[in-house]
Amino acid sequence: MVSGVIFQVFYGLMGSWTAYLISCLYVEYRSRKEKENVNFKNHVIQWFEVLDGLLGPFWKGVGLAFNCTFLLFGSVIQLIACGSNIYYINDHLDKRTWTYIFGACCAFTVFIPSFHNYRIWSFLGLAMTTYTAWYLTIAAIVNGQIPDVKHSGPTKLVLYFTGATNILYTFGGHAVTVEIMHAMWKPRKFKWVYLVATLYVYTLTLPSAIAVYWAFGDQLLDHANAFALLPRSGARDFAVVLMLIHQFITFGFACTPLYFVWEKVTGFHTSRNILVRAIVRLPVVLPIWFFAIIFPFFGPINSAIGALLVTFTVYIIPAAAHMATYRTTFARENAVEKPPRFLKSWAATYLLNLFVVLWTLVVGFGFGGWASITNFVHQINTFGLFAKCYQCQPKKPPTH
Structure with a gap:
């Protein structure tokens, strides 16, 4: 548990740093383009365009490939989570059927034009996750420990690095940084907003994770969804909704x-x-729907995506791109955003970026990739593709 807490703090801070790097590159790109009198009216700047404008077509291609693939599977994970969560309110339908239903519901997002339209939803989402996190914390403490609870934790390296990579995925959600910054009236403030948001997330993830692990221990190794372990109640159903x-x-x-x-x-x-735009967007939802049905492995898919895609999309590529953009003396002297005060120099910034690249490449992609793929293959061998009800308990026969 101690290493889990350390990983959360570490990856949260590292994620905040790379979000800062992305924000610097966005501001640099936009500043250069505005000097060329480029008009961005009715055009949303995206990460691959920033890479293209600052570093050229190769970086654009790499950034586009990783970013799109990650966002596609990030959407898949949300769809899987919908099917998994609703099952614990209504188990008359299996998780696969619920995923079909919620896939159709999520398709209505094609009608939401841009991130400007998500402002109020963002605040509502914050309130929802706050309630759910504290419900898990309080419910775990009130219900107490299960009989003969064990806290042996991950007994194999595969499980250890799968868990660590899951945390890396959790704090790697800033793949949409550029689009969100473009929707802000004052984009330069994003880096501070993201850091404060990360600190707030600690108040949600750490207490709930510690409390639930204290109450259920090793049972969490076989139950990816904590809702499955808590007794049904109005408070739990409200959290699920x-x-x-x-x-x-x-x-x-x-x-x-x-x-x-x-x-x-x-x-x-x-x-x-x-x-017209909504109709054009619809084909994007179809592969997401399909992958959510074929790989319904809530939990293991998060760590697999974290190791193979998040590592590059929001850690390695931003750090490497920042180093490449400011590799010349001219670029550093004319940078819109200078190194932060706590680093003071470009040399220190480069060293920190190099550490992020090497750590993520070796620990996140290397060990994490090995562990996550091993675990993912195990889930396929155990439950099969298109699993009807992943990790569902056998239903008890009706009593007469």
Whole structure:
């Protein structure tokens, strides 16, 4: 448990640093383009465009591939979570059927034009996750420890690094940083907003994780969804409903950048006709729906995506791109954003970026990738593809 807490703090701070790097590159790109009198009216700037403008087509291609793939599977994870959570309120339908239903519901996000329209939803999502996290904390403490609870933790390296990579995924959600910054009136404040948000997330994740682990111990190794372990109550059902709404919002957050990319490919990005853009966006939802049905492994898929995609998308590429952008003396002297005060120099910034790249490459992608893929293959061998009800307990026969 101690190492889990340390990993949460460490990856949270490292995620805040790379979010800061992305914000610096966005501000640099926009500043250069505005000097060239480029007009961004009716155009949303995206990460791959920042990489293209600052570093060229190779970086654009790499950034686009990783970013789109991560956001696609990030949307898949939200859809899987919907099917998994609602099952603990209504188990008359299996998780796969619920995923079909929520896939259709989430498809309505095609009608939400941009991140400007998610402002109020963001605040509501914050309230929902706050309630759910503190419900888990209080419910675990009130219900107490289960009989003969064991706290042996992960007994194999595979389980240890799978868990660590799951945490890396949790604090790697800033793949939509550029799109969110573009929707802000004062984009430069994003780096501080993100840091404060990370500190607030600690108040939600740490107490709930510690309390639930204290109460259920090793049972969590076989139950990816904590709702499955808590007794049913009105408070639990309310938490599940709130998380379903939150996951709908998060699905929109993850999928909207994909909508933008597809609109630009098809030539409809600047259209002001919401209905036309919604119809154009619909094909993006179909592969998400399909992958959520074929890989319903709530939990293991998070760590697999974390190791294979999050590592590069929001850690390695931003750190490497920042070093490449400011590699020349001229670029450093004319940088819009100078190194932060606590580092004071470009040399220290480069060293920190190099550490992020090497650590993520070796621990996150290397060990994490090995562990996550091993665990993912185990889930496929155990439950099979298109699993009807992943980790569901056998239903008790009706009593007469």
